[in-house]
Amino acid sequence: MNCQVCRERLSEYLDGALDAAKIVEVEAHLAACVDCRETSHAIREGIQAVADLPAIEPPTGFTRRVMNRIRKENQKPTLWHALFYPIRIKIPLHATALLLIAGLAVYLYQIDQPLQRMVDREEPALEKKERLLEPSENRPKFRNDITTKNLRRESSLQEKTKESNEAIDLRKRAVSPPASDIAESDKKDLRAQSELTEKVVSFSDVMLTLLFDGPADKEEQFLQKIADLARGLGGEPIQQELKASATGRASFRIPRKHYGRFKEEIAVLMRIESETDISSSRRLNPPPSPLSEAEKSLPSIITVMIEIKEAP
Amino acid sequence: MSHHLINQDENDEREWVQKVQKGEIDAFEVLVQRYEKQIFNLLYRWLGDYDEAAEGAQEVFLAAYRSIRMFRGEARFSTWLYRIAINHAKNRRRRIAARRERTVSLERAYPEEGEAPSADLPDGGLDPEQTTERKEMQVHVHHSLNRLKPEEALLILLHDLQGLPYEEMAQVLNLPLGTVKSRLHRARMALKKKLTPYYTATREGI
16 A cells, blocks of 8 residues: 555544455554654544534523524514415415416407507508509608508517517427436426427416525526536426526426425525415416316426525 | 434434424424534534624524425434535625625735634633643634635534534535545645644644
8 A cells, every 4th residue: 555545545544434454454554654654643633633622502592592583483474474374375476466467468468469460451451542642742651651560560570589489499498408317207207398388388386485695696606506406306497587686586397206305405505485386376377278188187397486585 | 522413313303393394383492402502513613703603503593494394304304404504604604704805905904814713712611621722722723624625624523523424424515425535534634734833833842
């Protein structure tokens, strides 16, 4: 055994964690090598010095203070708390707002469509008018009008294409190969879910609201950690949106069976303020398209939206 | 100082955790009492400041209570609690560092090592028979730990102060067992480097 190997094993040797054969080797080397013997001695002194540090008593009344804070936290039923407490799954204000906004968006989109059709129908009529008015000096004005209208229509079309491109991007990302240690079955589930997602992109199953108490610039690192966590559990991140001062949102797809673990790991990193089962509200307000059989049964992959708020 | 619990308490502990999960707030008191000293001492040695440790330890237990429903008993409760404590302490370290940076840039006259981690150390923990020399030694060890890289100090504290076995350290830190062993060794070598001059000086009576 040379000095380097011996030194690498010294810590374990001193902890009594080596097997008998290795102990013999290390001891033989120590008997022969003064340098390693000194190193071993110095490490041992260090270990002892740390072990000898006196145990310091926590401040008096530590437990009482902790328990007081916990009890206080538990007995402040606000109006909202009182209102929603009987419901097993609490629906916080922001989740309700989110659903309302989604509903409003669908509504606006629908009332927009008849308008579009009206514009389509309008055009030939205008052209007729144009022909009728051909000799008049009003004609260029009409042309302008039509150009503006067409432009407007084009830009709205472009916007729509952009939107659908984004949706395709999202789907592409969703289908992209997930982390290495994902189980085969999870992969299949994921693919099935990805197809599903094409129909219901904007709906999450669960929303977790987290309170972030670290510095704002560490939030991205934190989201990165959650993304790694999701990948490690056979899921994947879908989208992420960081805002100013430690707030942000991100969505992840997680195998349902690993969701508990996912939550537990997050709880180590950050305080989970609330957990909302959005899928049940989704059932209350189903999206306009009829649900397929696969969607009705519990999907094995769930989508988790994470919302981060700054801790007060 | 090895507060580490042995297996026989584990079942009992699981019961207390379940009680808390069912909403019995008082059951949490048992868990706080059981771990307050460990968590507080880890934070005190790692952060190097008594008040920060006291405040930090409180936050750790609050955080644990708030998310105890997420704890599913796959690991030991202590492992989970340590993970919360370390994560919390990391954030706190960053804040302390940022604050210190501001103070230093404002008052450059202060030397870098002016933190004096043991200046605020209450006498309660010290044995009255301890010689001044021994006290000095402890202060020196405390300082040396604080001058190591935070990750190195943490490994040493978890193993040599708190008595966590390699396996539990691996779980707490989410690292492979081999990595824990090699990093602990490297950390001890770093501490040795800081302590050796002091030992040599003491032995030579300087």
